[in-house]
Amino acid sequence: MSRSCPAAFIAAPGSGHGKTTVTAGLARYHRNQGRRVRVFKTGPDFLDPMVLERAAGHPVEPLHLWMVGEEACRRMLAEAAEEADLILVEGSMGLFDGDPSGADLAVAFGLPVMALVDASGMGQTFGAMVHGLATWRDDLTMAGVIANRTGSAGHGRMLEAATPAGVPFFGALPRDEGLHVPDRHLGLVQAGEIDDLDQRLEAAAAAIEAAGITDLPEPVAFEPGPEVEPVPRLEGVRIAIARDAAFAFLYPGNLALLEAMGVETVFFSPVAGDRLPAADAVWIPGGYPELHLDALAANEGLKADLREHHAAGRPLLAECGGLLYLLEELADTEGHAAAMAGLLQGRGEMAGKLQGLGLQEAPLPEGDLRGHTFHHSRAEVGLEPIAHCRRARDGGSAAEAVYRDGRLTATYLHAWFPSNPEAIAALFAP
Incomplete structure (x- = not known):
């Protein structure tokens, strides 16, 4: 029996567009509203999930069609849907990058894509980029787009006007270094090493609210995966x-x-x-x-x-x-x-x-x-x-x-x- 839960796949044209910060901000915002939020990360990662776990208040597992396996991913999503009010899946790299890609994962489980585009230094070309993300594959559901790191309210209105018809414009998030999570050579700094991480997460949640990106996404029906086979025992080890x-x-x-x-x-x-x-x-x-x-x-x-x-x-x-x-x-x-x-x-x-x-x-x-x-x-x-x-x-x-x-x-x-x-x-x- 399928289990329905509002869900979205947070994707971008590539790395560095702010997916982790926005996903964490969304998770913290909805958690602050009293909702139970489950977050997953596409593909292998340790650092982003540490931040996302702090935002959502729940451990964050990887979803990947090759490493984790499609049936295991299906089971994990269905189990999350049974207990959560919202499921967010953060993509990795660009939406269509990799084999299998984030787009493959979104299509496999019917996850609508919430596209995020770093619009700094960009005008009408924002519309062309969104058009490409929305139409590259006809089996992908595009829920809408968020413009990130905008320079002003006027810049946000320009980007909204450039957004292709049929793609909802969810809102514009202004550039704010206070929301940025510091990084080093392997990625983000570990969550436990960032003294003001909770303040940054609250600031991200406040930015989400100020931009009006507060509605729950549409529910997705998740089919349960096969029963888990008994695991070998290591009692007493x-x-x-x-x-x-x-x-x-x-x-x-x-x-x-x-x-x-x-x-x-x-x-x-x-x-x-x-x-x-x-x-x-x-x-x-x-x-x-x-x-x-x-x-x-x-x-x-x-x-x-x-x-x-x-x-x-x-x-x-x-x-x-x-x-x-x-x-x-x-x-x-x-x-x-x-x-x-x-x-x-x-x-x-x-x-x-x-x-x-x-x-x-x-x-x-x-x-x-x-x-x-x-x-x-x-x-x-x-x-x-x-x-x-x-x-x-x-x-x-x-x-x-x-x-x-x-x-x-x-x-x-x-x-x-x-x-x-x-x-x-x-x-x-x-």
Whole structure:
């Protein structure tokens, strides 16, 4: 039985148009009205969802037809519709970018597109851009358009007049640096590091209200996905997970899967000087270890604990920033280097540009795991890879290496655990 809920897909012609700020502003506005808001992010991302979670008050999961899978996306949307008053899905890059694209996702689930265009320095060409977004695919439903970063009320009226007939003009949001969420080399600054984030979210909600972009979108009927198959069990298994400012790239869905398996999770902070908790397995996810070199280097107790854990033949998964931490040395963008855990021979360093980006699948001995890669670092590892990932599509970044030493697995890939629960169970099983 289908479940209906007002919903919209927030899209733009490309990155940098303000999708996250506007989606967060909409979420906070409707939450302030007492509505239950569920937000999703298209594709792999960790940073935008942190901000969106603060805005909506609920964890934000990825939706992607390849990485997550169409049926899993369908099930997640239907479950959200059952409990929410509004569903917002933030796109990534441009509406038609990628394969599959955000447009493919919107069409698959009947999500009307709320287009957002950075109109700064733009006049009537705004209309041409909106026309292109609305007509490029005839199977896409265009709900309307928002003009972002306008220079004046008159500028907003000009843009509204240029909007093609048949495309509703929802409103104009003026340029305001106070709404901007700061960023760094991997994207937005982590939500927990922005002291005035709630003030920025409230300001974004106020701007949404002032522009009159307050109506709920039309309801969408979401068909429930197939019943979830029982997941393999890891009853009584205790997994220690690094989580702090250096290691924060965790999908809520990964943690939820571990919980569904019966895993007991315990968190520790390498940056704060924590020792390794008693655990059957360890997971060190990605993040920003390069910003916390001295604190990580100083935590000698944790390094010794990890070496002991590894020597005992217990499972250890290290992803991206976790991989860098397991090397002997890591250098930041200024060339400052510090000693890391040393479980893997080799050295990591920050590069001046993006080194890996894209959807990939790791062919582990335990089974294939889908995920993505996104990093600005280079790692020289003194170990032959057991495999290389397969790219979701040809071209783009090189296939990432997968390293294995006993029960230690390290790779740049950020895995989406629900893509293969059986592989995850085998990976972490004592």
